[in-house]
Amino acid sequence: MLDVGVESQVSKSARPGDPLQSSRNGFRRAHVAVIERAEKLSAHIEVIPARPEQEPILANLLELYAHDFSEFLDLEPGADGRFGYTCLPLYWSEPGRHPFLFWVDGKLAGLTLVKRGSEVSGDETVWDVAEFFVLRGYRRCGIGTQVAHEVWRRFPGMWEVRVMESNIAARDFWAHSISTLTGEAIRPVRVEKDGKWWTVFSFESKQV
Numbered sequence: 205m206l207d208v209g210v211e212s213q214v215s216k217s218a219r220p221g222d223p224l225q226s227s228r229n230g231f232r233r234a235h236v237a238v239i240e241r242a243e244k245l246s247a248h249i250e251v252i253p254a255r256p257e258q259e260p261i262l263a264n265l266l267e268l269y270a271h272d273f274s275e276f277l278d279l280e281p282g283a284d285g286r287f288g289y290t291c292l293p294l295y296w297s298e299p300g301r302h303p304f305l306f307w308v309d310g311k312l313a314g315l316t317l318v319k320r321g322s323e324v325s326g327d328e329t330v331w332d333v334a335e336f337f338v339l340r341g342y343r344r345c346g347i348g349t350q351v352a353h354e355v356w357r358r359f360p361g362m363w364e365v366r367v368m369e370s371n372i373a374a375r376d377f378w379a380h381s382i383s384t385l386t387g388e389a390i391r392p393v394r395v396e397k398d399g400k401w402w403t404v405f406s407f408e409s410k411q412v
């Protein structure tokens with residue numbers, strides 16, 4: 205948690221434009237961030253299959269996810285202010301689709317949707333990460349990596365992860381999370397689909 209008390213005391217005693225004070229504030233903020241990160245790393249993470257009645261929770265998170273993605277994709281909300289995710293109900297009606305929510309110390313922290321079938325080759329045996337989203341407040345604490353590992357271990361076999369080339373942060377995240385699962389660096393391939401370039405990682409999640 206951010207120590208609001210400390211932060212506000214510091215800013216009260218600071219003289220405007222005092223470089224020493226501002227570097228102390230910067231150090232204090234960095235220190236708080238390190239503590240927060242360590243707390244989140246040791247937090248209790250639960251990755252739980254989402255039940256049909258939780259569909260509205262996923263729909264809400266997918267709005268935030270789509271908003272993040274509107275930085276890279278030509279996505280626009282409808283007149284109702286929502287981006288929408290039309291195939292969400294299929295996650296409870298079609299076999300081979302698995303929706304998950306994840307929770308950190310009992311608090312909602314993100315979602316992932318996984319499904320059977322490669323979007324690249326059409327191979328029906330390959331597992332595909334359709335969507336993966338960590339709420340901003342939980343990022344860069346290793347949570348995404350832990351969640352991805354847990355999901356991959358639940359479904360051993362060949363996996364594919366597709367990421368838009370413009371989404372550099374996600375590309376680095378997948379390179380990190382896959383290599384820490386498999387123990388080796390996976391060389392992704394570039395694939396063009398509908399005029400857009402994607403980076404595709406293929407790897408095997410082994411039965412443990």
Ligand SMILES: CC(C)(COP(=O)(O)OP(=O)(O)OC[C@H]1O[C@@H](n2cnc3c(N)ncnc32)[C@H](O)[C@@H]1OP(=O)(O)O)[C@@H](O)C(=O)NCCC(=O)NCCS
Nearest residue numbers: 336337338343344345346347348349367373374376377380
């Ligand atoms: C990409 C995303 C899932 C990463 O989740 P996360 O929980 O923050 O990831 P982790 O903390 O496990 O990161 C592990 C490593 O991945 C890399 N990484 C993660 N986010 C990164 C970023 N923004 N920039 C550069 N590298 C990043 C780093 O190597 C990081 O290790 P480090 O923090 O020790 O440097 C999250 O930022 C997100 O939900 N983004 C929006 C949705 C999205 O792009 N999803 C992927 C769709 S393909």
